[in-house]
Amino acid sequence: MKVAQVNCVFDNGFTDPEALLERYTTLTGWSEALVAAGAAPVTVVQRFHRSLRLTKHDVEYIFVEDGGPCHPSPWRASRAVARAVAALSPDVAHVNGLEFPMQVRQLRSVLPPASAIVVQNHAGGGGVGRAPALRILWRAARRSVDGFLFAAEEHVHAWRRAGVIAPRQPAYLVMEASTTFQPLPRASAVQASGLTGMPAVLWVGRLDANKDPLTVVDGFERALPALPGASLTMIFGTDELLPDVRHRIETSSALRGRVRLVGEVPHAQLPAFYSAADLFIVGSHREGSGYALMEACACGAVPAVTDIPTFRLLTADGSLGALWTAGDAIDCGRALVQLGQSDLAARRAQVADHFARTLSWPAVGRRALDIYAEVLKKRGA
Template sequence: MIKLVDLTFYAHLNYNHPEDVLENHSAALAFASHIDNRLDFCFVKHAGFEQRAVMGGVPYQFFRAGNNFWSVSFKTLRFVRNLKPDIVLVQGFIFPLQVMLLRLFCGSSTKIIVQHHGDITYQGIKGWLQKIAYRHAAAYIFTAKENAAIWQQRGIIKANAQIFELLEASTGFERQDKQISKSLTGINGKTNFLWVGRLNANKDPLAVLDGFERYLKVNPLAKLYMIYQTEELLTEVNHKINSSIALSNNVVTVGKVAPADLPNWYSAADFYISGSHREGSSYALLEAMACGCIPVVTAIPSFEKITHHGEYGFLYPPGDPEALANVLSALDGMNISKLSATTLTYFKQNLSFKVIADDLVDICETLMNK
């Protein structure tokens, strides 16, 4: 049986118990329970405590460590070496020094795979270390292969490198009764759109509001509900809304919502809307689709992958309010119930935790048989 270690160098220092990690990161961890003894598997993670634990039948080893670029947990490296893994799956491209040392500790018999999580390429000495650390990995994992292009252009990943596509997360959210969800959330438009995300430049809420304002000329009874976790552009967003009678009447800034309540919001809404310019993946998009909320998202690689190139959703160019307005206008008259059911079915068949586990097993078997 192939022995795989899933290794994260980033330390969640605000967590003091294993259950904290599982509770806050189940979207990225719950796939492991679906591996079903097809791999000899364990997680190795860093947090504010040191402990071994088994959760959901999956073994975890936690070590204390820092998040300084130069910090190294030799205790972690010795632990991984002693496991004698066939493959180490390193989460993220942000700690190249640690990956270089991992290679020295484990030797050439261990294959190292690196999984992208929206990481960016570094400049200067950090960028140089990225080239040394990651250029000779056995393989790389991206949500969409197109996201690897910048890493290849910078010489961090070879042009002929083996690149696999794999979701970095899924969700356990389930569709709720639409009418009950509408009652609980207060969603009451003729056509209802939901924004879930940070209010930052990359998410581009202003472009979304601009496009939605144009769409309201076609469908003045539509409503947009905005749930957000951070408020970087809240002043600008409020100014945009308050400067427009149409937006003032048809946009509701909800603010923060408890994760447990989100399924009701996704289930009550008809469409999930996003304006992102760049994403490694998208937890909110996956949550929406799991509840049958139809995506209207930007045509970036990860969203194209998740929506199967717009077959299960609608795509528009990022930063283009006019294109967004045109896409929204084209939605009028469509069978929302049918589209919602199709979206949900596609999620269950292609984007679930089990699918992630199956795909990861296939990747490991492909590498070991190479």
Template sequence: MKVVFLSYARVMNQSDPKTWLQKIIFYTGIAEAMARKVKVESVHCIDYEGTLEQHDVTYHFLRLLKLGIVFPLRLHKYVSKLDADVVIVHGLIFPWQLIQLQNTLRKSSRIFVQHHAEKPLRFHKAFFQRYADQRIEGYFFTEAGLARPWIDAQQIKRNEKVHEVMEVSSSFQCTNVDRDKKRYLWVGRLDHNKDPLTLLNGFSIFLKKNPHCVLTIIFRGGTLRSEVEAIIKEERLSGSVILIEDVPHIELEHHYNQSSFVIATSHYEGSGTAVCEAMSCGCIPVLSEIPSFIFMTGRGKVGFLFERGNAQALANALEKSSFIDVEKYREQVLQQFSKHLSHDAIANKMLSVINDGADG
């Protein structure tokens, strides 16, 4: 069996294929894990033409104009020549392209689409998605709740097409078990969706009973920096909250391995890359109760969930975290990552869905 991953994202600020693959390692690691069992190829649209072999995957790169994505005749002709048994398309925002792809592939080729945090489409794209859905065999969502708006909008016709598969993974590793049990970490943009204000308000409440705990906030961009700094000043948190800006991605592994807990206060995520990376390093998750985080924690079996946007609920969850056996809990987190969030786990789940469909 041959599986081809296909991305319609046109990234013209990337001209080095190796650099690009390293940048998207949370996706490429899945393809490379799958390649240990079946033939895998992957197609990308960057500012480079050529192929590259890496970890048993053949990566194809095409340089296309914008019109070449809207009417991807050349791209689809190229993909058709790969003669895939299964095509997995990244993202639910390309229904027009999917309709054209369906008319290009051989009839026995099967199409799956992986959700990357998109929300139901509007206007003409909604019409195209309903049409494209007729020949899409299945969809990979991190958690079934994320698919509900698509089903309600009739852009996915049947619940049976939705399969719970983690969106991304992490290549980071747990390298330090002797870490500060009172150190918490938050990673993200300072914006309304990531909600650092609830983070600070909740942590401030928690500090009143746990004054020796420390929160590190690693951020890049966002519109709420002044509000964040104002809360830190007003609540006198400067001794307990550390702000760090623009940490290179590779250096995050060190910060994860210095922290016992990871906090996420997001209102919406397709999965949660930072949380996944933190869990791969053994950080115990304290997360807002949204669909993707429900899945990642095994529906709350590993970690602590709280109502999103509720600072008191966050403080209560943090209070619970202060009483656990951290070493024992860390082992449970690492087991959850290995079984459900790792590259191998995701690749195996995708192949299981594909093979079950072939048997049916």
């Protein structure tokens, strides 16, 4: 099966294409997973500020310069991108992002009739209701699409309600990303990370209102009477709420000495933290994918996360850990106690095994090829 991925956005801060690909791990990971699953050839058409070609790990990358902005508007269509994709005569053209209806429409006009087009969502569904222009453009372009890809059923419903997806138009569930992280030996992970506690609870994420660290800290405090040996380690890059979090810790005798604020950690060092943790916690109100949760699960950290669509998918509806209501510190504390008093060694092994079987890059690649095959079958019917 010949597959062409189409990426309409690029980071203008990168002048070196190799560096851009190093940053776009989801793009490269998905493409390489397709190759591993048996697709050939797999090609990526990537907009960029200069044109060139390179091949990495059996994937060809065609960089296309078209003079347009790094993030084009929904009504813009690049003829140069369309020509590059059409020249490949792919069985499937896979467009990343639901922000480019006119590009999709132009692709349909130049691709062979037998070629199928799938469009993958990368941004949840909460904002589509506030984007009337995008909705209007998609109603003109949606007939060009053979299938839409989403991470969660709730995201499908949001885009269908907005009229972007027609009532009978196919939408398929597949995780949009994965990770190459794997569990490390626990003793060496504990030594490298410094994580201690029974249980050792880990936070990795921004200190912002959406991730809601204050509710997590409150919930952790509520769990301490039942989990007197627990610790909470917080890794974060952006720190909008750091003063509030620090004040909350410093003014609580229960939290002082129990919460460790680490700050930013190089990405390559995170597997040690995930592998040393018993529980992974985050308080997100909204997520498109949940990369940190994916990484944590890959390394066996048991999730105590909010009950939102993407997290339900990643945790098998909470069966791999515990889900709690966003913004509810009491429910957060309940989830921590429930997991902290369980057989954590068995749970860690279950989480890592489930991830490898259903959410790893090989699993994502196999699922993607199955979807492509079904889309092609329907198109040829």
